Amino acid sequence: MTGPAMTSVRVDAWAWAVRLYKTRSAASTACKAGHLKVNGDRAKPSQQVKVGDEVRAYVGGTEKIYIARKLIVKRVGAAVAADCFEDLTPPPPPKTETPSDVTRERGSGRPTKRDRRLLDQLRGH
Numbered sequence: 001m002t003g004p005a006m007t008s009v010r011v012d013a014w015a016w017a018v019r020l021y022k023t024r025s026a027a028s029t030a031c032k033a034g035h036l037k038v039n040g041d042r043a044k045p046s047q048q049v050k051v052g053d054e055v056r057a058y059v060g061g062t063e064k065i066y067i068a069r070k071l072i073v074k075r076v077g078a079a080v081a082a083d084c085f086e087d088l089t090p091p092p093p094p095k096t097e098t099p100s101d102v103t104r105e106r107g108s109g110r111p112t113k114r115d116r117r118l119l120d121q122l123r124g125h
Contacts, residue, residue: 008048009071011038011055017072018081020057020064030057055085064089 009017012027015036021027028045030036035058036043049055055066070084104111111119 006071008050009073010045011036011043011047011049012045013073014049014068014071015055015057017075018066018084019075019078020059020066030059035059054088062089062092 012024012031015021015027015030016024021030027036031043031045031047034042037056038047038049039054040056043055049068049071051068051071053068055068057064057066065088067086067088068084069086072081072084075081076084
């Protein structure tokens with residue numbers, strides 16, 4: 001349901017309709033937990049979203065930043081949903097290479113002070 005007469009939509013319904021969350025109740029729960037923000041303020045599930053509002057959603061362990069471009073209430077296909085928002089989320093930082101875990105032979109006892117220092121050097125501490 002879109003149209004020129006619609007000026008605002010509930011934030012939980014919009015987040016569900018554009019596929020930020022799998023269910024509307026999950027979107028509502030995210031609002032109550034403070035994981036959805038509209039224009040920098042914590043959003044209650046019934047808060048209204050307008051075209052041009054910034055919506056920040058904490059999804060899957062990362063914060064995503066969206067600008068609402070179209071208002072929809074019904075859940076639509078992913079291609080249509082992608083037209084309803086602009087994604088401003090910065091790309092994730094590159095993964096750093098970490099050295100593999102140092103393993104000791106079984107039964108060799110506790111590491112000595114010298115062994116611990118060498119292990120710390122290998123780990124970069």
